[in-house]
Amino acid sequence: MSEAQQGAGAPVEDRHPDVPAAAPVEAVAPAEQLAQAVPAAPVEHFTQAAAAAPAEPAAPVVTAAPVGYAVPDAGAFAAAQAEAERVPAEEPVRAAHEPFVDEDRDQPFPVATTTAETTPPAPLPPLPEPADVPAQRAPVEAQDLAETPTEHTVPDRPVAHQPEPVHQPEPVHQPEPVHQPEPQPEPHPVPEPEPARPLDRLDEAPTGFVPVVLALGANLGDAQQTLRDAVTDLDRISGLEITDVSPLARTAAVGGPDQPDYLNAILLARTTLSPRALLHAIQGVENVHGRVRAERNGPRTLDVDLIVFGTVTEFTEDLELPHPRAHERAFVLEPWSQIAPDAVLPGLGGGPVATLAATAPDRGGIRWLALDWLTDAEPEPEAAPVAARAEEAPAATVEPARQDPATSAASPQAEAPAPEAATSSTRPAHPGEAAQPVPHDAGGHAPVPAPVNPFVPEQPPAAPVPPSAPAQQEQAVAEPGPFVPSFHPVHPQDGQEAPHAQVPPLWADVSQAAPAAEQPAPAPQPFSPAEQGSPQFHPVHQAPAGSFQPPQAPPAPHAPGHPEPRSSQPGAPSVQQPPVTGTPMTFPADLRGSSS
Numbered sequence: 030m031s032e033a034q035q036g037a038g039a040p041v042e043d044r045h046p047d048v049p050a051a052a053p054v055e056a057v058a059p060a061e062q063l064a065q066a067v068p069a070a071p072v073e074h075f076t077q078a079a080a081a082a083p084a085e086p087a088a089p090v091v092t093a094a095p096v097g098y099a100v101p102d103a104g105a106f107a108a109a110q111a112e113a114e115r116v117p118a119e120e121p122v123r124a125a126h127e128p129f130v131d132e133d134r135d136q137p138f139p140v141a142t143t144t145a146e147t148t149p150p151a152p153l154p155p156l157p158e159p160a161d162v163p164a165q166r167a168p169v170e171a172q173d174l175a176e177t178p179t180e181h182t183v184p185d186r187p188v189a190h191q192p193e194p195v196h197q198p199e200p201v202h203q204p205e206p207v208h209q210p211e212p213q214p215e216p217h218p219v220p221e222p223e224p225a226r227p228l229d230r231l232d233e234a235p236t237g238f239v240p241v242v243l244a245l246g247a248n249l250g251d252a253q254q255t256l257r258d259a260v261t262d263l264d265r266i267s268g269l270e271i272t273d274v275s276p277l278a279r280t281a282a283v284g285g286p287d288q289p290d291y292l293n294a295i296l297l298a299r300t301t302l303s304p305r306a307l308l309h310a311i312q313g314v315e316n317v318h319g320r321v322r323a324e325r326n327g328p329r330t331l332d333v334d335l336i337v338f339g340t341v342t343e344f345t346e347d348l349e350l351p352h353p354r355a356h357e358r359a360f361v362l363e364p365w366s367q368i369a370p371d372a373v374l375p376g377l378g379g380g381p382v383a384t385l386a387a388t389a390p391d392r393g394g395i396r397w398l399a400l401d402w403l404t405d406a407e408p409e410p411e412a413a414p415v416a417a418r419a420e421e422a423p424a425a426t427v428e429p430a431r432q433d434p435a436t437s438a439a440s441p442q443a444e445a446p447a448p449e450a451a452t453s454s455t456r457p458a459h460p461g462e463a464a465q466p467v468p469h470d471a472g473g474h475a476p477v478p479a480p481v482n483p484f485v486p487e488q489p490p491a492a493p494v495p496p497s498a499p500a501q502q503e504q505a506v507a508e509p510g511p512f513v514p515s516f517h518p519v520h521p522q523d524g525q526e527a528p529h530a531q532v533p534p535l536w537a538d539v540s541q542a543a544p545a546a547e548q549p550a551p552a553p554q555p556f557s558p559a560e561q562g563s564p565q566f567h568p569v570h571q572a573p574a575g576s577f578q579p580p581q582a583p584p585a586p587h588a589p590g591h592p593e594p595r596s597s598q599p600g601a602p603s604v605q606q607p608p609v610t611g612t613p614m615t616f617p618a619d620l621r622g623s624s625s
């Protein structure tokens with residue numbers, strides 16, 4: 030016990046008889062603490078502090094002028110004031126007091142007599158050092174205080190209880206008047222800032238444009254519209270320019286909980302951002318579209334993954350390049366190979382994208398691709414849907430797209446409900462527009478007739494696609510002509526004329542498509558949302574006029590789960606297709622020069 034604490038047991042004669050011995054003792058703080066907590070101040074200051082205390086004053090104390098706040102009415106206050114004035118200002122009240130080191134025990138001192146506080150006062154919060162208090166502020170505040178009743182000197186009246194200000198130091202010993210600051214609220218715990226992460230290679234911005242591949246996915250809300258908007262938003266990122274957009278794939282969800290099918294697409298782009306800056310930028314776009322990171326592989330309004338950044342291979346806590354699961358995801362590889370048939374995924378597990386797509390476990394879950402999904406016109410209610418049929422499901426290398434077993438065989442439209450179709454059969458095509466009944470195709474989207482494809486303005490008629498007998502479909506799938514894209518419609522509606530080979534419909538089954546590597550490298554056409562108002566993808570899958578050769582021979586049997594043979598078809602140039610080797614990753618060469 031410190032000396033001050035020992036001294037707290039003041040002589041009884043120094044106390045008012047009503048004051049229990051323990052109360053003031055407990056209320057007394059060590060002198061050193063008081064000296065620090067309560068800077069030197071004249072009594073007037075402390076009476077102000079006492080008046081601000083929440084305790085109820087005891088009736089006898091009300092006569093003390095300093096507690097005019099507590100006087101119930103004007104008459105009582107006047108009486109109290111008169112009483113106070115009767116007492117010589119210099120005459121101190123006698124009270125218990127913990128002597129300071131430089132005081133005598135019986136030394137008189139002025140006190141503020143205010144309340145009948147019986148509960149121990151709350152401990153004073155730590156205060157700034159007196160040196161921190163601007164000295165020039167004291168007179169101003171003292172003047173303020175002088176305008177209050179607290180300027181009255183303390184009367185010599187019996188004190189029922191010793192309030193906290195009793196223990197304030199005497200001004201004579203600490204003549205510098207410093208106002209006591211208001212008690213500070215309990216400080217809230219401030220979360221520790223994350224330690225600065227050391228910069229690494231992924232923070233380095235390239236000196237020039239670097240080609241990148243982004244993967245988009247969505248299976249909540251109006252997924253197609255979200256993906257459209259995301260393309261626009263991504264292209265608006267300073268330092269990122271989209272150069273190509275893949276067709277849109279409808280894919281069975283891979284991993285995670287039971288959830289709706291996804292719509293997936295791939296963007297080719299180029300950037301001057303560092304890999305990590307790009308990651309943060311695309312995460313910003315995810316957030317704008319309401320992305321909630323609730324669970325791994327869970328459903329989401331929008332997912333944007335950075336698949337490759339040039340040929341960078343790097344593994345860090347927050348960013349891995351290439352994307353660690355890209356090599357096994359057909360929902361990434363297949364759309365990617367559509368627009369970059371010769372692309373090669375670098376790194377461990379990498380290889381030619383088309384080959385990886387052909388063997389990816391979820392390949393069978395890719396069911397539809399839409400060509401002009403960024404620009405397709407408003408669906409026409411009377412438009413005939415481009416149907417998929419249950420029997421056209423892939424030759425099931427692995428798991429097919431999730432189907433409703435009750436309806437899949439009976440109705441193409443019901444085969445694989447689109448995310449939005451699961452909840453509503455009407456949807457506004459654009460935010461703010463009134464919802465219209467929309468006849469969905471199997472992909473959940475109203476079809477757009479082939480001629481609306483804006484990328485095929487003038488094409489000579491092409492050889493018709495074989496009828497839709499299953500055997501012929503199989504043949505067509507296995508043996509596409511040299512320029513038929515892998516998502517070429519091989520399943521025209523019964524009774525409908527097949528679309529031109531060069532004009533794929535909006536949706537087409539790719540589940541049995543041949544590897545896309547047979548396609549010629551696309552003539553790159555820069556994506557330019559600025560001039561189009563809305564982004565478009567490029568018709569990189571359009572065959573040159575007249576180049577389509579219908580299949581003439583049945584396909585060679587091949588083992589399920591393995592890539593179909595490139596071609597056994599006489600005359601098909603695909604037989605000359607070079608073996609799959611680790612050719613460098615290629616990207617469109619005519620990347621835009623102007624920044625978006």
Ligand SMILES: Nc1ncnc2c1ncn2[C@@H]1O[C@H](COP(=O)(O)OP(=O)(O)OP(=O)(O)O)[C@@H](O)[C@H]1O
Nearest residue numbers: 322325326327332334335336347348349351352354
């Ligand atoms: N190449 C990458 N692209 C995107 N995110 C990455 C990449 N590498 C690491 N990450 C990290 O992964 C974290 C989780 O990403 P996200 O929420 O998109 O995962 P997910 O979509 O559920 O699963 P998956 O990554 O398999 O697609 C991100 O916060 C990010 O830091």
Ligand SMILES: Nc1nc2c(c(=O)[nH]1)N=C(CO)CN2
Nearest residue numbers: 246280281282283291326360
């Ligand atoms: N079909 C499909 N499945 C997924 C996808 C996705 O985009 N498409 N994204 C996931 C997490 O990123 C998990 N599973």
